[in-house]
Amino acid sequence: MTxxxxxxxxxxxxxxxxxxxxxxEVETAVACDMAQADSLLADSDFDVVFLDVRLPDGNGLxxxxxxKELPSAPELIIMTGLGDPDGAELAIRSGAWDYxxxxxxxxxxxxxFKRALEFRRNKESAQPVERRGIVGQSPRLxxxxxxxxxxxxxxxxxxxxxxxxxxxxxxxRAVHANSPRRSKNYVVVDCASLHEALVGSDLFGHRxxxxxxxxSDKAGVLQRADGGTLFLDEIxxxxxxxxxxxxxxxxxxxxxxxxxxxEVRLDFRLVCASNKSLADMVAAGTFRxxxxxxxxxxxxxxxxxxxxxxxxxxxxxHHLERICRDSGLGQKxxxxxxxxxxxxxxWPGNVRELIHVLEAxxxxxxxxxxxxxxxxxxxxxxxxxxxxxxxxNNPDACARQEQTxxxxxxxxxxxxxxxxxxxxxxxxxxxxxxxxxGELKRALAISGLSPSRLYxxxxxxxxxxxxxxxxxSNAARKGQDF
Amino acid sequence: MDQNVMESMPEECRGVDFGHAVDRLPGHLGELFLEAxxxxxxxxxxxxxxxxxPAVMDAAHSLASLTGLLPIRELEIYAREIYAAGExxxxxxxxxxxxxxxxxxxxxxxxxxxxxxxxxxS
Numbered sequence: 001m002t003x004x005x006x007x008x009x010x011x012x013x014x015x016x017x018x019x020x021x022x023x024x025e026v027e028t029a030v031a032c033d034m035a036q037a038d039s040l041l042a043d044s045d046f047d048v049v050f051l052d053v054r055l056p057d058g059n060g061l062x063x064x065x066x067x068k069e070l071p072s073a074p075e076l077i078i079m080t081g082l083g084d085p086d087g088a089e090l091a092i093r094s095g096a097w098d099y100x101x102x103x104x105x106x107x108x109x110x111x112x113f114k115r116a117l118e119f120r121r122n123k124e125s126a127q128p129v130e131r132r133g134i135v136g137q138s139p140r141l142x143x144x145x146x147x148x149x150x151x152x153x154x155x156x157x158x159x160x161x162x163x164x165x166x167x168x169x170x171x172x173r174a175v176h177a178n179s180p181r182r183s184k185n186y187v188v189v190d191c192a193s194l195h196e197a198l199v200g201s202d203l204f205g206h207r208x209x210x211x212x213x214x215x216s217d218k219a220g221v222l223q224r225a226d227g228g229t230l231f232l233d234e235i236x237x238x239x240x241x242x243x244x245x246x247x248x249x250x251x252x253x254x255x256x257x258x259x260x261x262x263e264v265r266l267d268f269r270l271v272c273a274s275n276k277s278l279a280d281m282v283a284a285g286t287f288r289x290x291x292x293x294x295x296x297x298x299x300x301x302x303x304x305x306x307x308x309x310x311x312x313x314x315x316x317x318h319h320l321e322r323i324c325r326d327s328g329l330g331q332k333x334x335x336x337x338x339x340x341x342x343x344x345x346x347w348p349g350n351v352r353e354l355i356h357v358l359e360a361x362x363x364x365x366x367x368x369x370x371x372x373x374x375x376x377x378x379x380x381x382x383x384x385x386x387x388x389x390x391x392x393n394n395p396d397a398c399a400r401q402e403q404t405x406x407x408x409x410x411x412x413x414x415x416x417x418x419x420x421x422x423x424x425x426x427x428x429x430x431x432x433x434x435x436x437x438g439e440l441k442r443a444l445a446i447s448g449l450s451p452s453r454l455y456x457x458x459x460x461x462x463x464x465x466x467x468x469x470x471x472x473s474n475a476a477r478k479g480q481d482f
Numbered sequence: 483m484d485q486n487v488m489e490s491m492p493e494e495c496r497g498v499d500f501g502h503a504v505d506r507l508p509g510h511l512g513e514l515f516l517e518a519x520x521x522x523x524x525x526x527x528x529x530x531x532x533x534x535x536p537a538v539m540d541a542a543h544s545l546a547s548l549t550g551l552l553p554i555r556e557l558e559i560y561a562r563e564i565y566a567a568g569e570x571x572x573x574x575x576x577x578x579x580x581x582x583x584x585x586x587x588x589x590x591x592x593x594x595x596x597x598x599x600x601x602x603x604s
């Protein structure tokens with residue numbers, strides 16, 4: 001949404017300009033004097049400001065330096081009328097993007113606006129974005145990152161929505177890291193764990209003697225966010241009573257510590273996150289409508305992992321590298337079959353679930369260079385086998401998929417050979433277990449393998465001969481009973 | 483355009499595609515344009531009669547911002563002349579420009595009013 005501020009006391013011209021600029025993605029606000037403009041600019045962020053030189057309570061140009069220093073750094077377009085000095089000179093002196101003559105044609109006014117917007121978009125896309133560990137190149141994720149960067153540079157309250165585990169807190173950190181407040185504190189409040197009885201003191205602080213046990217003055221969590229960013233995680237969990245307190249804080253930007261008679265002023269950017277639909281909660285009467293509108297100046301919707309396509313592999317590789325590094329282990333890769341499974345699986349727990357799966361796999365095979373499906377937690381293996389059975393029952397679909405959807409980019413010959421060898425070994429092992437009925441002697445006879453070689457393979461892939469002869473695998477010993 | 487309208491048309495408006503100018507005025511602003519135009523024209527007349535130079539400048543300035551919508555170049559020129567005369571406190575020098583601006587703007591507003599009625603009737 002593009003937000004435009006028109007500062008002009010000429011009601012007709014302001015409304016004309018607003019009409020000319022309006023569209024589904026453009027929102028306009030009008031201030032008719034400098035005092036109104038001051039308050040409008042302090043309350044909201046704008047992309048473009050049209051500023052009339054002649055205002056009833058002063059020279060509009062006096063506002064120019066303030067407008068240029070706003071957090072959202074809007075593009076400034078000076079409007080000149082009869083008797084005003086040369087517009088070009090005024091524009092240069094005030095650092096404006098452009099100037100328009102109020103006697104100009106509607107097309108001229110629109111053109112100036114379009115050029116300013118184009119310039120702004122180019123400027124924004126040229127600025128490096130701090131992703132803070134958000135990995136992915138899919139168009140949907142890239143769009144969220146773009147929206148995040150735009151919102152971060154403004155002072156707008158940001159609401160992050162998304163299923164559980166999609167990385168809402170990571171995105172909140174990215175908002176802070178890309179904002180002008182990045183050098184100040186980033187304070188997280190987990191609304192789900194706020195205890196009603198303690199919340200007043202914890203959040204707002206208290207004065208000595210405010211209650212039994214208040215032996216000294218104590219600053220609240222909120223005060224640490226002064227100048228920085230306050231992140232309210234799972235805001236849907238706030239009680240109606242606390243919603244009221246936060247609404248007041250947002251409206252007045254002041255609060256009173258327990259036992260204090262003075263109001264404390266706070267300057268912070270608010271970021272909230274929720275995995276529930278706040279709109280539905282408003283409709284159900286469990287979330288305050290006024291608070292809902294206060295916190296959603298910019299809304300970022302994080303897509304679920306299952307909708308990010310190949311990003312799953314990039315995210316998996318990123319976290320695998322981190323897990324191995326943190327555990328002091330050598331780097332590992334994902335086998336081709338595991339990659340295929342990662343792409344197919346629905347990931348109901350999203351990135352959080354993916355990380356847990358990777359951690360479990362690394363823990364169960366710390367020395368293995370390549371992670372294979374056999375290392376997956378049991379419930380995921382069952383899903384994978386079911387999927388495989390489905391494909392076997394429908395060989396055409398299987399063949400089509402293998403032809404059209406290679407699992408990841410082609411690697412080196414040795415890597416490819418190793419993956420294929422593991423795939424064949426595993427398939428053979430499964431067939432062997434089935435054919436031998438789980439009897440060691442029959443398995444050895446059919447396969448011609450030595451007992452040590454067979455045990456080695458069973459252990460490598462977390463297989464057993466039905467508990468009859470082969471003993472328990474490494475994975476099973478770690479509680480992952482395949 | 484009927485014969486009466488053609489005959490009363492100020493010279494400055496001849497050859498101007500007035501229908502196009504009206505069409506590109508955002509619909510809901512037609513009434514406001516009429517209202518603002520009539521009021522500002524009235525303000526200018528009064529300021530000229532009173533000999534109030536600052537008020538003449540204000541009225542000319544606000545009238546000028548309406549003229550961008552009308553493809554009648556002379557309107558802006560007249561507004562500038564009146565403004566400049568007010569600045570010099572020589573309102574008598576603006577008499578001719580004021581008369582022409584009155585005539586042209588008055589005709590335009592009458593046409594716009596008639597156009598509005600015609601639109602509502604159709």
